[in-house]
Amino acid sequence: MHKITKEYIQEALIERHGEAIQKKLNNGYVAIAGLGGLGSNVAFMLARLGVGHLHIIDFDKVDLTNLNRQQYLISHIGIYKTKALKEQLLQINPYLDITADCIKVTNDNIKILFANDDIICEAFDNAEAKSMLVNGILEYFPKKKLVCASGMAGYGSSNSIHTRKVGRNFYICGDEITDISKNQCLMAPRATLCAAHEANIIARLLLGEETA
Amino acid sequence: MVTINGKNVDITVLTTIGNYLDENKFRRQRIAVELNGEILPKPAYDTTFFNDGDKIEIVSFVGGG
Numbered sequence: 632m633h634k635i636t637k638e639y640i641q642e643a644l645i646e647r648h649g650e651a652i653q654k655k656l657n658n659g660y661v662a663i664a665g666l667g668g669l670g671s672n673v674a675f676m677l678a679r680l681g682v683g684h685l686h687i688i689d690f691d692k693v694d695l696t697n698l699n700r701q702q703y704l705i706s707h708i709g710i711y712k713t714k715a716l717k718e719q720l721l722q723i724n725p726y727l728d729i730t731a732d733c734i735k736v737t738n739d740n741i742k743i744l745f746a747n748d749d750i751i752c753e754a755f756d757n758a759e760a761k762s763m764l765v766n767g768i769l770e771y772f773p774k775k776k777l778v779c780a781s782g783m784a785g786y787g788s789s790n791s792i793h794t795r796k797v798g799r800n801f802y803i804c805g806d807e808i809t810d811i812s813k814n815q816c817l818m819a820p821r822a823t824l825c826a827a828h829e830a831n832i833i834a835r836l837l838l839g840e841e842t843a
Numbered sequence: 844m845v846t847i848n849g850k851n852v853d854i855t856v857l858t859t860i861g862n863y864l865d866e867n868k869f870r871r872q873r874i875a876v877e878l879n880g881e882i883l884p885k886p887a888y889d890t891t892f893f894n895d896g897d898k899i900e901i902v903s904f905v906g907g908g
Contacts (some may be wrong), residue, residue: 669908756908758873765875765902769882784907797900798877810905817907 637726644681652838653681659837662686662748664736664764666712668817669780670754671702672826673833678720680834684728685720686748689713690735700819736760741767745775750836752829753779756811769801776836782806783825784815792821794828796843804828845897854893861888864901875902 633639645653659682663670666689674687689712693703707715713731720729736744736755745751745768753764761779768777782805783792791806805825809815832843845852847863854863860883864871876883877900883891893899 665908667908754908756906758904758906761904761908762873762875765904766882766885769875769877770884773882779904780908781902781904782907784905797902798880798882801877803902805905807903808905809907811907812905815907822908 635725640681640724640726648681655838656681656834657683659833660684660686660747660749661752661833661837662688662745662750663752663754664688665754665756665760666691666701666716667697667754667756668700668819668822669756669783669826669829670752671712671716672823673752673754673830674716674720675702675723676827676830677833678723678727680830681724681727682833682837684730686730686732686745687713687716687720688732688734688736688744689716690733700817700822736764738763738767742771745772748775750776750778750833752833753777754826754829756817758810765801769798774800776800776802778802778804778829778832778836780804780825780829782809783821784809784811784817785821786818787821789821789824792824792828794832794843796841802832802843804832844895845893845899847899848901857892859889860891860893860899863893864888869901869903873904875904876900877902 663674692711693707693715711733713733717729717731751768755761794804796802879898
């Protein structure tokens with residue numbers, strides 16, 4: 632088999648997406664905070680789009696209960712999510728620039744951690760962590776684009792999941808209602824739907840579209 | 844009159860955004876508040892008073908991801 636060169640991959644992406652679009656995607660700098668049901672799926676989609684610079688952040692390891700909705704395999708159990716995900720993303724496109732930070736995001740490290748990213752994707756599972764990151768990014772980096780998610784538990788209608796523009800640079804995806812604490816479990820279809828909403832608004836922003 | 848999450852609300856007495864959040868049972872650790880398009884930092888909730896014409900967006904986060 633021929634070596635899959637960077638040029639071959641670019642040609643293939645351009646064949647699918649068109650040159651003007653691909654050039655913009657190549658130049659994207661996107662951070663994904665949290666690599667669970669949302670973040671691992673968002674990362675896969677952005678890697679397939681050929682978004683050139685990905686910054687993936689999580690402190691946790693893959694466990695068996697993650698496999699119901701997250702982009703990991705049996706062989707990844709016990710491995711840090713940053714490592715397991717980066718390996719897979721490089722199988723999609725070995726020439727992506729991927730920065731992996733195995734760290735817990737706190738209010739104290741937001742300023743340093745996200746300094747080089749243009750778009751930040753909030754993909755945590757905990758409501759307090761979502762609030763902490765959203766407040767931190769909007770306060771410290773009001774000019775960066777922020778995409779967050781809230782409400783994707785259960786197996787309610789797909790059609791309740793939406794993308795809404797909340798502020799100038801602030802978008803929220805999800806049904807904004809369904810909490811995991813209300814006897815609702817997290818399942819692959821709606822978690823992935825919500826991740827796709829996040830990935831699509833990120834693609835739109837990279838391509839110059841600012842409406843939800 | 845102020846606008847909160849797209850609805851007109853009469854705020855008749857001088858009150859802080861923090862008071863409004865508590866009275867309406869918002870959980871401060873699970874929200875983000877935008878005041879006239881800018882994020883309102885959490886420490887400012889109790890020192891920021893409503894002004895006529897303010898547009899406030901309160902986003903409440905639920906768990907899951």
